[in-house]
Amino acid sequence: MRTVLIGPSGRCATYLTLKGSNLWPYIAGTIPKPDTTEIKKWVKWEEGDVQALSTILMNITLNVQARLDCSSAKAAWDSLI
Numbered sequence: 472m473r474t475v476l477i478g479p480s481g482r483c484a485t486y487l488t489l490k491g492s493n494l495w496p497y498i499a500g501t502i503p504k505p506d507t508t509e510i511k512k513w514v515k516w517e518e519g520d521v522q523a524l525s526t527i528l529m530n531i532t533l534n535v536q537a538r539l540d541c542s543s544a545k546a547a548w549d550s551l552i
Contacts, residue, residue: 482551485530494523497544504543520544527551 489495496502497520504520505512523544528536531551540546 485527488526488530489523492522492526494519494526494544497523498548500545 486495489498497516502516502519505516507513520543524541524547527544527547528539528541531539535551539550
Protein backbone atom coordinates (compact mmCIF):
# COMPACT_ATOMS: atom_id res chain seq x y z
CA MET A 472 0.00 0.00 0.00
CA ARG A 473 1.28 3.47 -0.92
CA THR A 474 0.67 6.57 1.15
CA VAL A 475 -0.46 9.84 -0.42
CA LEU A 476 2.00 12.51 0.66
CA ILE A 477 0.18 15.48 -0.83
CA GLY A 478 -3.51 16.24 -0.67
CA PRO A 479 -5.67 15.81 -3.78
CA SER A 480 -6.12 19.56 -4.17
CA GLY A 481 -2.36 20.16 -3.92
CA ARG A 482 -1.60 17.42 -6.41
CA CYS A 483 -4.30 18.78 -8.72
CA ALA A 484 -2.90 22.32 -8.51
CA THR A 485 0.61 21.08 -9.22
CA TYR A 486 -0.67 19.01 -12.14
CA LEU A 487 -2.39 22.07 -13.60
CA THR A 488 0.75 24.17 -13.15
CA LEU A 489 2.85 21.53 -14.90
CA LYS A 490 0.30 21.24 -17.74
CA GLY A 491 0.01 25.00 -18.11
CA SER A 492 3.79 25.37 -18.22
CA ASN A 493 4.14 22.65 -20.88
CA LEU A 494 6.12 20.53 -18.40
CA TRP A 495 3.68 17.63 -18.02
CA PRO A 496 5.36 15.57 -20.77
CA TYR A 497 8.40 15.20 -18.48
CA ILE A 498 6.14 13.60 -15.86
CA ALA A 499 4.12 11.56 -18.35
CA GLY A 500 7.27 10.29 -20.07
CA THR A 501 6.22 11.53 -23.51
CA ILE A 502 9.50 13.43 -23.70
CA PRO A 503 11.94 10.61 -22.95
CA LYS A 504 15.39 11.27 -21.56
CA PRO A 505 17.82 11.16 -24.49
CA ASP A 506 21.12 9.35 -24.47
CA THR A 507 23.94 11.45 -23.00
CA THR A 508 25.80 11.12 -26.31
CA GLU A 509 23.22 13.50 -27.80
CA ILE A 510 24.47 16.47 -25.79
CA LYS A 511 22.15 19.20 -27.15
CA LYS A 512 19.04 17.04 -26.76
CA TRP A 513 20.13 15.88 -23.32
CA VAL A 514 20.79 19.45 -22.10
CA LYS A 515 17.36 20.61 -23.36
CA TRP A 516 15.67 17.63 -21.69
CA GLU A 517 17.57 18.22 -18.44
CA GLU A 518 16.48 21.88 -18.35
CA GLY A 519 12.82 20.95 -18.80
CA ASP A 520 13.01 18.12 -16.28
CA VAL A 521 14.60 20.39 -13.66
CA GLN A 522 11.87 23.00 -14.25
CA ALA A 523 9.22 20.33 -13.72
CA LEU A 524 10.99 19.02 -10.62
CA SER A 525 11.29 22.55 -9.22
CA THR A 526 7.57 23.09 -9.76
CA ILE A 527 6.80 19.95 -7.79
CA LEU A 528 9.18 20.86 -4.97
CA MET A 529 7.79 24.40 -4.66
CA ASN A 530 4.32 22.98 -4.06
CA ILE A 531 5.09 20.55 -1.23
CA THR A 532 6.34 20.89 2.32
CA LEU A 533 9.96 20.35 3.32
CA ASN A 534 9.25 17.16 5.26
CA VAL A 535 7.67 15.64 2.12
CA GLN A 536 10.51 16.91 -0.08
CA ALA A 537 12.98 15.05 2.12
CA ARG A 538 11.32 11.72 1.26
CA LEU A 539 11.18 12.17 -2.53
CA ASP A 540 13.27 10.51 -5.19
CA CYS A 541 14.56 13.63 -6.94
CA SER A 542 16.47 11.81 -9.68
CA SER A 543 13.89 13.15 -12.16
CA ALA A 544 10.58 15.00 -12.15
CA LYS A 545 8.75 11.77 -12.96
CA ALA A 546 10.43 9.93 -10.10
CA ALA A 547 9.50 12.73 -7.68
CA TRP A 548 5.90 12.80 -8.92
CA ASP A 549 5.61 9.03 -8.64
CA SER A 550 6.92 9.28 -5.06
CA LEU A 551 3.96 11.46 -4.12
CA ILE A 552 1.41 8.64 -4.32
